[in-house]
Amino acid sequence: MKIRAKALWIGLAAGLLILGNGVCTYADIAVSNIRVTFRDRFDTADGTMQEPSIIVGGIGYRTDGINWSQGTEGWEPGKEVTAAVTLRSNTGYSFAAGSTVTQEDISGARLDSVKQEADGSITIKAAYAPAVQLGRTKSAGWSGTSNTRAVWEPVPYATAYQLRLYRGQGEYITTLTLSGTSVDLSSYISNDMSYYYEVRATSRNSADAAFRRNGEYVASADTMVKSMGKTGGHWYWRHDGYCYMDENGIEAADGWRYIQGIWYYFDKDGRALTGWQQINGKWYYMDSQCRMQTGWLELDGQWYYMDSTGAMAVGWYQLSPAEWYYFYEDGRMAADATIDGYRLGADGKRM
Numbered sequence: 001m002k003i004r005a006k007a008l009w010i011g012l013a014a015g016l017l018i019l020g021n022g023v024c025t026y027a028d029i030a031v032s033n034i035r036v037t038f039r040d041r042f043d044t045a046d047g048t049m050q051e052p053s054i055i056v057g058g059i060g061y062r063t064d065g066i067n068w069s070q071g072t073e074g075w076e077p078g079k080e081v082t083a084a085v086t087l088r089s090n091t092g093y094s095f096a097a098g099s100t101v102t103q104e105d106i107s108g109a110r111l112d113s114v115k116q117e118a119d120g121s122i123t124i125k126a127a128y129a130p131a132v133q134l135g136r137t138k139s140a141g142w143s144g145t146s147n148t149r150a151v152w153e154p155v156p157y158a159t160a161y162q163l164r165l166y167r168g169q170g171e172y173i174t175t176l177t178l179s180g181t182s183v184d185l186s187s188y189i190s191n192d193m194s195y196y197y198e199v200r201a202t203s204r205n206s207a208d209a210a211f212r213r214n215g216e217y218v219a220s221a222d223t224m225v226k227s228m229g230k231t232g233g234h235w236y237w238r239h240d241g242y243c244y245m246d247e248n249g250i251e252a253a254d255g256w257r258y259i260q261g262i263w264y265y266f267d268k269d270g271r272a273l274t275g276w277q278q279i280n281g282k283w284y285y286m287d288s289q290c291r292m293q294t295g296w297l298e299l300d301g302q303w304y305y306m307d308s309t310g311a312m313a314v315g316w317y318q319l320s321p322a323e324w325y326y327f328y329e330d331g332r333m334a335a336d337a338t339i340d341g342y343r344l345g346a347d348g349k350r351m
Contacts, residue, residue, distance in 0.1 A: 028089075028092060028093055028094040029060060029092060029093050029094075030093075030094060030095070030096040031058065031059075031060040031061050031089055031093050031094065031095050031096065031099065032058070032096075033057075033058040033059070034056075034058055034061070034087065034099070034101050034105055034122075035056065035057035035058050035105055035107070036054065036055070036056055036057075036085060036087075036101075036105065036106050036107070036109075036124060036126070037054070037055040037056075037057065037106075037107040037108055038052045038053075038054055038083070038106075038107065038108030038109040038126070038128050039052055039053040039054075039055060039108060040052055040108070040131040041053055042131075042132075042133040042213055044133065045133055045135065045136070045215075045216065046135050047132065047133065047134055047135020047136075047155060047156050047157065047201075047215070048072075048132075048135075049072045049073075049075045049077075049130055049132050049157075050072070050132070050133075051068070051072060052108065052128060052130075054066060054083070054085060056085075056087065059093075060089055060090050060092075060093030061087050061088060061089045061090060061093060061095070062087070062088060062090060063085065063086070063087060063088075064086045064087065064088035064121060065084075065085075065086040066083055066084070066085050066086070067083070067084040067086075068081055068082070068083055068084075069081050069082040069083075072130075075130045076130070076157075077129075077130055077131060077132050077157050077208075077211035077212050078129050078130070078131075078207075078208070078210070078211035079129065079130070080110070080127040080128065080129050081127070081128055081130065082112065082125055082126070082127055082128075083109065083125070083126055083128055084123055084124070084125050085123070085124045085125075085126065086117075086121050086122070086123050086124075087121060087122045087123075087124065088120075088121045089120060089121075094120060095116065095120060095121075095122050097116075099114075099116065099122060100114070101114045101122070101124055106124070106126055108128070109126035109127060109128040109129075110126060110127040110128075111124070111125075111126050112125040112126055112127055113125045129211060130211065131210070131211040131212070131213070132157050132211065132212055132213070133213045133215075134155055134156075134157060134158055134200075134201035134202070134212055134213060134214060134215035135155050135156065135201065135215055136155070136200075136201075136215055136216050136218050137152045137153050137154070137155050137199060137200075137201065137215075137218050138153045139152060139153050139221060140152035140153075140197070140198075140199050140218050140219070140220045140221060141220050141221045141222055142220065142222065142224045143182065146184065147224050148184060148185050148186040148189050148224065149182055149183065149184045149185070150163065150182060150183050150185055150197050150199070150220065151181065151182040152181050152182070152199050152218070152220075153181065154181050155201035155215060157201075157212060158201035158202065158203075158212070158215070159179075159202075159203050159204040159208045159212070160177055160178060160179055160201075160202050160203055160204040160208075161177070161178045161179075161180075161181065161199055161200065161201060161202060162175065162176070162177050162178075162199065162200050162202045162214075163175070163176045163177075163178060163183065163197050163198070163199045164197060164198050164199075164217070164320075164321065165185060165188055165195060165196075165197045166195065166196055166197065166198075167193055167194070167195050167308040168193065168194060168294050168295065168307075168308035169294065169295045169308075170295075170319070170320070171294075171295075171307055171308045171319065172318055172319055172320045172321065172323075173188055173195075174188055175321060177202070177204075179204065185197070189224075190309075193308055193309075194223045194224065195223065195224045196219060196220045196222075196223045196224070197219070197220050198217040198218060198219045198220070199217065199218060199220075200214055200215045200216060200217045200218065201214065201215035202214045202215070233245055233246035233247050233259070238270075238271070240269075240271055241271035241272060241273075241274075241290075242271070242272045242290055243266075243270045243271060243272065244257065244259060244264070244266070244270075244272065251270045252264070252266045252270060252272075253266050253267070253268060253269065253270040254266060254267065254268040262291050262292070263291075263292040263310060264286070264290050264291065264292065265277060265279065265284065265286060265290075265292065272286075272290035273286055273290065274286045274287065274288060274289075274290055282311040282312065283311070283312040283331060284306070284310045284311065284312065285297060285299075285304070285306060285310075285312070292310040293306050293310065294306050294307065294308055294309075294310055302332045302333070303332070303333040303335075303348065304327070304331045304332065304333065305317060305319070305325065305327060305331075305333065312327075312331040313325075313327045313331065314327050314328075314329060314331060315327060316339075316340075323349055323350075324342075324349070324350040325344075325348050325349060325350065326339045326340075326342075326344060326348075326350070333348045334348060335347065335348040
């Protein structure tokens with residue numbers, strides 16, 4: 001009886017060892033709660049594709065290798081590539097036979113298959129859709145053949161571009177979303193005005209945007225001026241003010257004149273005006289040298305804003321996509337107040 005019992009125990013132990021080779025070693029703890037997370041990486045701003053961070057969660061195992069179906073140089077945003085993630089158990093742990101991994105255990109990727117290898121490890125294959133931080137255009141400027149056409153270099157992986165146009169010293173004009181790398185802006189541009197723009201890489205729709213982060217804005221390298229006006233002639237002083245005679249001997253009078261890049265306004269007697277002037281229903285301000293003012297203007301402790309045409313801002317006014325101000329009927333900027341339900345800070349900017 002003792003011999004038969006001993007043989008039975010030996011046979012049982014051998015059976016457990018044989019079973020353990022493919023499943024769990026004797027006394028190992030079975031691994032449970034397998035979790036794998038694919039997390040997009042946007043830690044560079046140069047527009048290069050990055051492998052995602054792959055994070056495993058749970059006790060008793062670790063990542064032992066990651067193999068991709070192709071290198072990142074061949075990846076396209078939103079186009080799936082396959083990752084083979086090998087998990088290996090830690091000392092004292094083993095993956096149980098028939099260990100199951102479902103889609104609920106995989107985050108940021110689509111589960112393809114799970115295979116238990118002969119050495120006890122597990123290989124999980126998952127389809128991952130790459131995402132990218134779009135880079136900056138290398139140059140932005142104006143066409144050599146048309147001074148109203150904005151042109152810039154393409155950005156890898158971009159499916160659209162966003163352009164913001166400004167006039168003068170930063171007066172916001174409009175925002176355009178474009179599919180190409182150039183656009184004719186003549187419909188937004190007036191004579192004798194300077195313009196610049198800033199452009200960034202973006203996506204054409206929400207489906208693209210899921211795999212492309214907007215790039216940073218790049219300002220055009222130079223400023224476009226549609227025309228500069230006449231530069232001849234000369235100024236002279238008369239008993240009642242400054243006057244101007246052009247290169248043809250004709251005195252400026254009764255209206256606007258653009259002289260050497262600056263606007264002036266002359267009355268019917270030929271005198272260049274100073275101070276506040278109401279012209280065609282709008283208010284303008286000429287400084288002590290008769291020059292029309294644009295941009296921010298501080299007078300007697302009050303702030304005013306004169307747009308790029310010189311006209312005084314009244315009511316709500318947008319200086320940039322994110323900057324709104326309110327100006328009373330007399331042009332004074334509202335500050336530390338509530339207008340139309342919007343709160344304005346001490347600097348006048350809508351909060």
